[in-house]
Amino acid sequence: MLTRSELARYDRQIMVRGFGVEGQEKLKQARIFIAGAGGLGSAAATYLTAAGVGMIRVVDHDMVELSNLNRQVLHWDEDIGKKKVDSATEKLKRLNQEVEVEAIAEMVTEANISQLVAGFDLIVDAVDNLPTRYLLNKVALEKNIPLFHGAVYGFEGRAMTIIPGETACLRCVYRGVVPGEKFPVIGVTPAVIGCIQATEVIKYIAGIGQLLTNRLLVYDGLNMKFTEFRLKKDQNCEHCGHLARGKK
Amino acid sequence: MAEIPMERTIKVHFFTGKSKEVSVEEAKKILEEIYNDPLGGLVADGKTNEVIWQIGPDVEEIIVLEMMLGGG
Numbered sequence: 352m353l354t355r356s357e358l359a360r361y362d363r364q365i366m367v368r369g370f371g372v373e374g375q376e377k378l379k380q381a382r383i384f385i386a387g388a389g390g391l392g393s394a395a396a397t398y399l400t401a402a403g404v405g406m407i408r409v410v411d412h413d414m415v416e417l418s419n420l421n422r423q424v425l426h427w428d429e430d431i432g433k434k435k436v437d438s439a440t441e442k443l444k445r446l447n448q449e450v451e452v453e454a455i456a457e458m459v460t461e462a463n464i465s466q467l468v469a470g471f472d473l474i475v476d477a478v479d480n481l482p483t484r485y486l487l488n489k490v491a492l493e494k495n496i497p498l499f500h501g502a503v504y505g506f507e508g509r510a511m512t513i514i515p516g517e518t519a520c521l522r523c524v525y526r527g528v529v530p531g532e533k534f535p536v537i538g539v540t541p542a543v544i545g546c547i548q549a550t551e552v553i554k555y556i557a558g559i560g561q562l563l564t565n566r567l568l569v570y571d572g573l574n575m576k577f578t579e580f581r582l583k584k585d586q587n588c589e590h591c592g593h594l595a596r597g598k599k
Numbered sequence: 600m601a602e603i604p605m606e607r608t609i610k611v612h613f614f615t616g617k618s619k620e621v622s623v624e625e626a627k628k629i630l631e632e633i634y635n636d637p638l639g640g641l642v643a644d645g646k647t648n649e650v651i652w653q654i655g656p657d658v659e660e661i662i663v664l665e666m667m668l669g670g671g
Contacts, residue, residue: 387670387671389670389671390669390670390671391670391671392670392671413671419671422671423671476670477670477671478670478671479669479670479671480670481666501670502669502670503669503670504665504669507614524641524650525641525666526634534669536669541669541670541671567641567650569614569664571614578614578648579648580641580643580648580649580650580662580664581643581647581648581649581650582649582650583649583650
């Protein structure tokens, strides 16, 4: 049940038709796993914290560097050299004390991923490399946890939502094996995509609207256009094909 | 006089860049390269915006999206 303070804090979103007190109460119960405290993670975590989700676990093994500060808005000059998760957690707690925020300074690996996401309602993919995205995709499918994908490069960004067993998964879309590397990015691009991921999360938790499933949303900031690409679940997908076949 | 059948061509649009018109064979090669290259991306039907894995008989144009790497 929402406290008087929470009713006041979230008044404007409670006013939104279809969301209401019920939507806010659902947000308060939600436990969200965010992989990555960089550009996407900063935007998604900030708005999910402000929106009043129940609990956020942020996982990232990196330290804050000067070159992060053009886009990773949870980290400031004074944080250079600190663990990103500590810097992020500190800001998020200051933003909204009602939200429980937990920091884990670990690299997401095949060995720890299952334990890291255990007990969480959904996963936000805010990482910077495909191998880790594939790990998130696999564990999301195995544990039946929705995955909210985002990626950026330069002025361009992408987002899609994956509901295990029902929609195309990340592996249905991406076949590459590109390792993580330094990439160019305009600071606002991850903010746009991270906010789209946060919007999808809020809609999913509240059970409203149409999710970005079986659709890859591509944002081209340079020409300021959004394009949607239609996706089909790949029946032979090496990550989710067995789920589709099992449903027949 | 019998008409000489026109060779079917495919318009190729690169998402944030240039466009070109190529033969079906060339389009198939582009698609194959995209999906076989570890740095490859996606190919969509330019009319339906549906992601495709082969050049079907109805495909008139394709959009090539490069691989997306970053998150931070």
